[in-house]
Amino acid sequence: MTRPEDQEVKEERGYKMKLEKIDGKGKKLKFIAEDTNPAMMNALRRTTMNYIPVLAIENVGIIENSSPVFDEIIAQRLGQVPLVFDPDKFNMHEDCECEEGCSNCEVKFTLKGEGPGILYSGELNCKSGDVEVLYDRIPITEMDENQEVDLEATACLSIGKDHSKHQASVSSYQYYPIIDVDNDELTVEEKKSCQEICPRNVFELDGDKLNIENEERCTLCKECVEEVDSGVVVTGDEEKFIFKIESICSLDPEYIISKAAEVLEEKADKVVEKLS
Numbered sequence: 346m347t348r349p350e351d352q353e354v355k356e357e358r359g360y361k362m363k364l365e366k367i368d369g370k371g372k373k374l375k376f377i378a379e380d381t382n383p384a385m386m387n388a389l390r391r392t393t394m395n396y397i398p399v400l401a402i403e404n405v406g407i408i409e410n411s412s413p414v415f416d417e418i419i420a421q422r423l424g425q426v427p428l429v430f431d432p433d434k435f436n437m438h439e440d441c442e443c444e445e446g447c448s449n450c451e452v453k454f455t456l457k458g459e460g461p462g463i464l465y466s467g468e469l470n471c472k473s474g475d476v477e478v479l480y481d482r483i484p485i486t487e488m489d490e491n492q493e494v495d496l497e498a499t500a501c502l503s504i505g506k507d508h509s510k511h512q513a514s515v516s517s518y519q520y521y522p523i524i525d526v527d528n529d530e531l532t533v534e535e536k537k538s539c540q541e542i543c544p545r546n547v548f549e550l551d552g553d554k555l556n557i558e559n560e561e562r563c564t565l566c567k568e569c570v571e572e573v574d575s576g577v578v579v580t581g582d583e584e585k586f587i588f589k590i591e592s593i594c595s596l597d598p599e600y601i602i603s604k605a606a607e608v609l610e611e612k613a614d615k616v617v618e619k620l621s
């Protein structure tokens with residue numbers, strides 16, 4: 346997290362992007378970023394998706410598997426199970442002082458079950474550390490009578506760039522819409538069809554006046570522009586953006602954004618260091 350004194354240093358160095366949260370519920374967050382550019386937005390998008398360390402099951406040792414699902418598929422399914430973890434408590438393997446894995450960079454699980462029945466993610470039993478599954482009803486395999494599964498698994502931190510099971514979020518951005526409506530140039534029919542054709546209900550018709558009600562919902566599809574000869578112009582602001590992020594792991598989107606800013610800053614510092 347950025348401390349107030351760090352913020353002052355950043356502002357002195359020229360980081361002046363303004364952020365305003367416009368929507369955010371649970372795993373989703375939408376905000377406006379101002380005084381920035383597409384390169385910075387794209388860097389933020391890529392970092393939130395590909396460079397935030399996320400814990401996921403990496404190695405699976407099968408002791409017994411007489412279920413109909415192959416060992417490899419069980420291991421693959423376990424890798425996709427989102428885990429609830431404290432990101433400050435774990436190191437990436439390459440940053441850990443140990444050589445062969447320790448409790449600071451790995452978490453051990455066991456999973457055991459007997460048929461008949463379905464073996465769910467919630468039956469993963471964490472043997473070290475304080476880690477749980479985010480969703481406990483993810484089916485891992487189904488077992489018939491006399492079938493069983495017994496395995497050990499190890500989770501570690503890694504990033505989405507290395508494997509999609511470590512991907513933290515799905516993120517996107519768009520130019521902030523600038524919508525110009527000249528009511529004097531539009532016929533009543535054109536105003537009506539603009540309102541009807543807009544898939545995001547951006548316009549509202551007040552008598553014979555076409556008003557812009559939900560500018561932020563506009564996706565710049567330009568359907569409205571194609572409905573009229575002139576009188577509606579839609580463009581994107583090149584210094585203002587709408588950024589959307591949905592966390593697909595246990596981390597909050599706010600944490601992912603703030604961590605992404607840290608990662609970008611570290612990368613920029615490394616470039617400066619190499620060039621100096």
Ligand code: SF4
Pocket residue numbers: 522524542543544545546547548562563564565566567568569570579
């Ligand atoms: S560009 Fe598309 S989304 Fe935006 S106001 Fe026009 S029709 Fe609606």
Ligand SMILES: [Zn+2]
Pocket residue numbers: 441442443444446447448449450451
């Ligand atoms: Zn270690």
